[in-house]
Amino acid sequence: MSKTERVAEWMTENPVCVPPDFSALAAYERMRARGVRRMPVVDKQGNLVGIITRSDIEQAMSHPRDEEERRLARFNLAGQTVAELMTPNPLTIASSDSIGKAAAMMVRARVSGLPVVDEGRLVGIITESDIFRLVASTWAAEEEETVSS
Template identity: 50%
Template structure:
């Protein structure tokens, strides 16, 4: 019987979570996501206060961001992360198990969780991280 479900989040999370300020523009958040190849950013004002996703940004833009006209680009620079983020997102502790993380993602229908210790973001765990664990453990069997 595999013990992969007992593996801790801290062993598989991305420790270099890219965070954004609530006062950053949507354009800045979008740029951070593209440059760092992520789909979600924890929103931090000394501690975690929310999360913004690529989908959140797209919901507030009438066309594809890449094809946006000048008016849309201006809108992206005028709207802030605070206006569209999800407040008080679901989080997980670094010592939680991968099984707990997966169950929480399924229960709340999210694809990633900020990993938080004492109110501070210490990483991100995503469905891709969990898939990587599964694939690597299959390779070892």
């Protein structure tokens, strides 16, 4: 594995996005349905304005103890928009940057994903899961070499 591999090779292209005025509850449901933990937030021109995570929304829901509290939490959340809960102006990385740089940025900022932006346009997202896929594929290749030697 090379820390110099490019973000473009491992990122998810065309990630699922939402506009800032989107319902936070609908965003949460979309993330659950798509199996993602975060979504870039883009304006009508496609410019990145923020990022929303499942945990951002879950924190806003508090921790309901029973079905009645769960219904109330969902009701309260239904009136909130993504813009109210998102992290505005998130840290980003370019597709031409190295995986090593992406990993270092994530560790330093204590985030699990970075929107990938080229020339001001969102082109993808790189997450800790993507970097782990790179590590796992490298280990598998090294294991293969060891077995064939």
